[in-house]
Amino acid sequence: MWALLVLIGAATVSAHLQDLAFNGQKVFRVIPQNDEQVEIISSLASSIQVDFWQPDSVTLVRPKMQVDFRVEADKCFEVEELLKESGLEYRVLIDNLQAALDAQFDSQARTTTHSYEKYNNWETIAAWIADTAEKNPDLVSQSVIGETYEGRPMYLLKVGKSGPNKKAIFIDCGFHAREWISPAFCQWFVKEAVETYGKDTVMTTLLNSLDFYVLPVVNIDGYVYTWTNNRMWRKTRSKNANSYCIGTDPNRNFNAGWCTLGASKNPCDATYCGSAPESEKETKALADFIRGHLSTIKAYLTFHSYSQMLLFPYSYTYKLPSNYKELNSIAHVAASKLASLYHTKYTYGPGAATIYPAAGGSDDWAFDEGIKYCFTFELRDTGRYGFVLPESQIKPTCEETLLAVKYIANYVLEHLY
Amino acid sequence: DISDVGRKYHLDLVLEDVLDKDRTLNCSAEVLYHLGNTNIAPDVQFTLEGELKNSDEADTRFYNWIKSLENELVAENIPDSHGNVSPEMEPIWLLGWVASGYVIWQNSTEDTKFQLAQIKRVKQVKRSDDSLEFDYMILLHEMVSQ
Numbered sequence: 001m002w003a004l005l006v007l008i009g010a011a012t013v014s015a016h017l018q019d020l021a022f023n024g025q026k027v028f029r030v031i032p033q034n035d036e037q038v039e040i041i042s043s044l045a046s047s048i049q050v051d052f053w054q055p056d057s058v059t060l061v062r063p064k065m066q067v068d069f070r071v072e073a074d075k076c077f078e079v080e081e082l083l084k085e086s087g088l089e090y091r092v093l094i095d096n097l098q099a100a101l102d103a104q105f106d107s108q109a110r111t112t113t114h115s116y117e118k119y120n121n122w123e124t125i126a127a128w129i130a131d132t133a134e135k136n137p138d139l140v141s142q143s144v145i146g147e148t149y150e151g152r153p154m155y156l157l158k159v160g161k162s163g164p165n166k167k168a169i170f171i172d173c174g175f176h177a178r179e180w181i182s183p184a185f186c187q188w189f190v191k192e193a194v195e196t197y198g199k200d201t202v203m204t205t206l207l208n209s210l211d212f213y214v215l216p217v218v219n220i221d222g223y224v225y226t227w228t229n230n231r232m233w234r235k236t237r238s239k240n241a242n243s244y245c246i247g248t249d250p251n252r253n254f255n256a257g258w259c260t261l262g263a264s265k266n267p268c269d270a271t272y273c274g275s276a277p278e279s280e281k282e283t284k285a286l287a288d289f290i291r292g293h294l295s296t297i298k299a300y301l302t303f304h305s306y307s308q309m310l311l312f313p314y315s316y317t318y319k320l321p322s323n324y325k326e327l328n329s330i331a332h333v334a335a336s337k338l339a340s341l342y343h344t345k346y347t348y349g350p351g352a353a354t355i356y357p358a359a360g361g362s363d364d365w366a367f368d369e370g371i372k373y374c375f376t377f378e379l380r381d382t383g384r385y386g387f388v389l390p391e392s393q394i395k396p397t398c399e400e401t402l403l404a405v406k407y408i409a410n411y412v413l414e415h416l417y
Numbered sequence: 418d419i420s421d422v423g424r425k426y427h428l429d430l431v432l433e434d435v436l437d438k439d440r441t442l443n444c445s446a447e448v449l450y451h452l453g454n455t456n457i458a459p460d461v462q463f464t465l466e467g468e469l470k471n472s473d474e475a476d477t478r479f480y481n482w483i484k485s486l487e488n489e490l491v492a493e494n495i496p497d498s499h500g501n502v503s504p505e506m507e508p509i510w511l512l513g514w515v516a517s518g519y520v521i522w523q524n525s526t527e528d529t530k531f532q533l534a535q536i537k538r539v540k541q542v543k544r545s546d547d548s549l550e551f552d553y554m555i556l557l558h559e560m561v562s563q
Binding site for chain 2: 023226249387390392
């Protein structure tokens, strides 16, 4: 009979998807330090056909100059190997030219409609934020809590019926760029709030008695990057001193046992803790806001994916928080509320033992600031799709998660402090 | 712990058929992580209480489909950014998933948890015999180091 042979290997592949002329092509940026390195670039250019973006031609290359050039998909691997071997300073400016082009095209089509059951790009989310606030003035107001590294405004929605002396719950999504289901949940939450206020007793009571601060995307720069360049990006997009590697893990960047365990001091790593706590504009903005509203914020919920877990402090130590029993029983009930809809199993417990020890998390930081009820959700799934959770699962994921969130919010309301 | 050898785990687990959620199989296993040299894959012994479902029919359909293609199959990003896998690409995905299990096993230690994140590129390799050959570039997600 016939047999199937499978080879796994790093391969240079040119993809022949129809009409995608630039698919798989990369743009490299190289900075030659001396004449010798200039010569390396010249010989590279003569042996492999590369398209210089700057300078216009290889003959204009000089030491210390930024040299950008485009490489065909099937030559990318070879070129990258050559650059590594040569010791030349380089980075990949554009990881997939086709994707970057498509994204430009997409953003020019400003009428990309928002959908709660699809993944929305940042522009669409930003428009939705403004639109939601505008259409629901007595329930939703919009503000800006800061700017991202790349200069994007960080929008915050305050959801709740105006009233005096209201306590609040802070909810954020999109810490990690590739966890797309997370921002989708924040959008869903807001939708449910405005659509069921006055119709659902629990939601109505919650919104009358509490305010919900919802930060739909914390790491906007990273999120945009997952749409334009690299779907698997995690960190922020800030430059690191003395390294070509970009980005800090925002959830290792808080002042909670900062960088002591489960985080890396290497800027090239996915769990890089940053140069200092709150080194990132995004985490600083979030922390500043919470510090500025500490007397009113009574719970902190942060959404990630994937693993299907409900976590509470601590992650920076195996020590248990003072109200461990209470947090554990809240998590237990919340997880069962979640499972009641589609039988989605969640594990729960303190971060360090349940998922892994990791210092610098926003939940631990918020807890140590005095917010007694801090939870991190790791949403669907458990790895089959992982970060690329199908859009068909957005609705069920959000529906079940909302049950848990409503339960927690209600508990907090009944145990205000 | 086994002195000078490594650490052995006894596991009782339930396997679930990816293609049929209601189909489960009890399994017991022993996994030995070797001391020191983490370049050696862990030893794995396992026993299944029952048999794996036969996939000859699906295999044959897949084989015939690939053979019928005019040009060698080339594909990217399975699943795509939005989690979509076209019906034709399902077997390519499953195949890559199984094969990535081998790579994961070879690279696993007590401190790693790998998942296949995405098939970045797959290219069929032309062969002169009747076998099918595919060259995959896969992305593995490691949970602890992220």
